[in-house]
Amino acid sequence: MDRPEVTRLVIVGGGTAGWITAAAFARLLGERLTIELVESEAIGTVGVGEATIPQIIRLNTILGIDEHEFLRATSGTFKLGIEFVDWGSKGSRYLHTFGETGMTVGNVAFHHHWRRSAGAAGDPKGLWNWSLHQMAADQARFGKLDRVGNTAMAGLAYAYHFDASRYALFLRAYSEARGVTRTEGIVQSVQRDGESGDIRAITLQNGTTVAGDFFIDCTGFRSLLLGEELGVGYQDWSRWLPCDRALAVPSERLPVLVPYTRATAKDAGWQWRIPLQHRTGNGHVYSSGFTSDDAAADTLLAGLDTRALGDPRPIRFTTGRREAFWAHNCAAIGLSSGFLEPLESTSIHLIQSHVSRLIQLFPRAGDPSAMREEYNRRCAAEFAQIRDFLILHYHQTTREDTEFWRYCKHMAVPDSLTHKLALFGASGRVGRDVDDLFREASWVQVMLGQGIMPADYDPMADRMSEDQLAEFLANLRTLMSRAVAGLPSHEQYLARHCPVDAALLAA
Numbered sequence: 001m002d003r004p005e006v007t008r009l010v011i012v013g014g015g016t017a018g019w020i021t022a023a024a025f026a027r028l029l030g031e032r033l034t035i036e037l038v039e040s041e042a043i044g045t046v047g048v049g050e051a052t053i054p055q056i057i058r059l060n061t062i063l064g065i066d067e068h069e070f071l072r073a074t075s076g077t078f079k080l081g082i083e084f085v086d087w088g089s090k091g092s093r094y095l096h097t098f099g100e101t102g103m104t105v106g107n108v109a110f111h112h113h114w115r116r117s118a119g120a121a122g123d124p125k126g127l128w129n130w131s132l133h134q135m136a137a138d139q140a141r142f143g144k145l146d147r148v149g150n151t152a153m154a155g156l157a158y159a160y161h162f163d164a165s166r167y168a169l170f171l172r173a174y175s176e177a178r179g180v181t182r183t184e185g186i187v188q189s190v191q192r193d194g195e196s197g198d199i200r201a202i203t204l205q206n207g208t209t210v211a212g213d214f215f216i217d218c219t220g221f222r223s224l225l226l227g228e229e230l231g232v233g234y235q236d237w238s239r240w241l242p243c244d245r246a247l248a249v250p251s252e253r254l255p256v257l258v259p260y261t262r263a264t265a266k267d268a269g270w271q272w273r274i275p276l277q278h279r280t281g282n283g284h285v286y287s288s289g290f291t292s293d294d295a296a297a298d299t300l301l302a303g304l305d306t307r308a309l310g311d312p313r314p315i316r317f318t319t320g321r322r323e324a325f326w327a328h329n330c331a332a333i334g335l336s337s338g339f340l341e342p343l344e345s346t347s348i349h350l351i352q353s354h355v356s357r358l359i360q361l362f363p364r365a366g367d368p369s370a371m372r373e374e375y376n377r378r379c380a381a382e383f384a385q386i387r388d389f390l391i392l393h394y395h396q397t398t399r400e401d402t403e404f405w406r407y408c409k410h411m412a413v414p415d416s417l418t419h420k421l422a423l424f425g426a427s428g429r430v431g432r433d434v435d436d437l438f439r440e441a442s443w444v445q446v447m448l449g450q451g452i453m454p455a456d457y458d459p460m461a462d463r464m465s466e467d468q469l470a471e472f473l474a475n476l477r478t479l480m481s482r483a484v485a486g487l488p489s490h491e492q493y494l495a496r497h498c499p500v501d502a503a504l505l506a507a
């Protein structure tokens with residue numbers, strides 16, 4: 001069968017997924033492709049998605065976006081990690097930082113040295129005494145720091161918080177300036193090729209027809225093209241991740257802009273707090289099987305640190321993923337491809353990684369099945385790795401104070417996670433896949449933070465004498481404290497480099 005050369009790309013949906021996809025394709029394949037994005041103001045976007053992970057910096061670099069301009073336009077702030085409150089046990093807290101703790105010595109990761117030290121003494125939380133990110137977060141400081149002093153110790157790794165609707169507008173302006181055409185309208189029907197079943201065109205309610213060679217479904221949870229039209233099924237993962245609803249509400253700006261997201265465990269879910277320059281983003285993610293919507297709203301409002309600026313807005317979802325991410329000549333990106341709850345702020349990253357993978361494997365002409373297979377294989381692996389990391393937060397807990405937590409603590413988890421827990425518990429080693437999004441330091445911090453104290457450490461750590469170890473740990477802390485003391489406050493950094501326009505602050 002003859003397949004035309006792929007020159008016309010149609011993106012359906014203009015939320016964060018649609019506009020990131022448009023921006024990246026315009027930047028990297030804009031000379032080969034005509035790109036048309038169809039979206040409907042009447043339908044709108046999901047309107048949440050405000051916390052990110054450091055990989056977003058790579059996206060901005062590829063797009064050539066200036067960091068300060070970007071943060072000014074989106075009322076953004078910096079993020080050093082996520083503080084988890086009440087997860088492993090009630091009253092506990094830890095920061096999952098974007099950086100290492102301490103530094104690797106003699107090819108042995110720092111946590112093994114720390115585990116060996118007298119200071120560890122059965123307290124898994126002690127590791128954070130050697131976290132640069134924790135020190136900066138505690139003092140609400142932020143600055144660009146590549147290295148600690150003149151050591152080999154890495155400085156501050158960071159990501160951003162930003163206003164989701166301003167982010168989509170920012171990327172829209174970027175994409176339109178690079179030739180992307182935006183068409184307003186609601187998709188009413190889809191035309192398929194009688195022989196191949198490929199999508200040939202979509203028709204909007206106003207009668208306009210948009211034809212294309214390749215379609216990207218960014219229509220959100222509805223998954224209009226891949227799910228509804230092409231009939232690709234959905235794998236439901238809610239037995240492991242039982243939260244299925246969220247209520248989101250903005251509140252006034254925090255009195256001190258801290259450089260981290262907070263995730264506080266609640267009786268049947270958890271609540272996020274995202275500090276922006278003009279307001280705070282909040283939401284309660286919960287399981288409808290374990291609490292009512294009214295009780296969830298009360299919990300959310302009672303947990304706000306500043307005055308609410310509206311009524312809670314409900315969102316429903318099912319955690320899981322599409323059986324395939326690309327079928328025929330259509331790939332789904334964003335919520336249309338699956339959903340992993342926002343506990344580790346991974347959805348925008350998934351959009352970005354799917355777009356970059358699709359661009360790497362994008363078909364020119366001919367049979368695309370080999371590229372499609374590779375794309376589906378890699379996207380599926382990525383989803384499963386993130387899923388396991390999220391389940392860890394719920395399952396590894398001593399909490400049994402509500403039905404929800406009893407369920408999470410005692411549920412069966414995927415074998416891949418059981419193995420990781422056993423390995424770390426026995427030896428402090430991390431059984432991470434090579435292409436796992438989460439680094440060894442992330443797994444270590446969350447496993448310790450949730451309360452696992454490894455029974456042993458890497459014997460290579462014994463190569464340092466006890467005196468050397470004590471001196472090393474003391475010196476490290478001094479160097480880190482000095483480096484953090486030299487940083488400006490997060491507020492000062494923002495005011496100096498990326499203050500939001502007064503007009504935007506008032507909006």
Ligand SMILES: Cc1cc2nc3c(=O)[nH]c(=O)nc-3n(C[C@H](O)[C@H](O)[C@H](O)COP(=O)(O)OP(=O)(O)OC[C@H]3O[C@@H](n4cnc5c(N)ncnc54)[C@H](O)[C@@H]3O)c2cc1C
Pocket residue numbers: 012013014015016017018038039040041043044045046047048049050051052185186187188218219220221222224246248283315317333334335336342345346347348349351
């Ligand atoms: C509670 C919650 C909290 C989240 N928090 C985070 C977070 O902190 N960090 C993070 O990275 N991610 C987060 N996410 C995920 C993030 O919000 C999404 O990944 C992101 O917004 C992308 O959404 P989307 O573009 O896929 O879908 P949407 O925003 O829903 O956009 C869908 C688009 O499709 C269009 N459309 C739909 N149907 C039609 C039609 N028939 N015709 C024409 N157009 C149509 C709509 O108009 C819209 O433009 C969160 C998600 C939820 C639910």
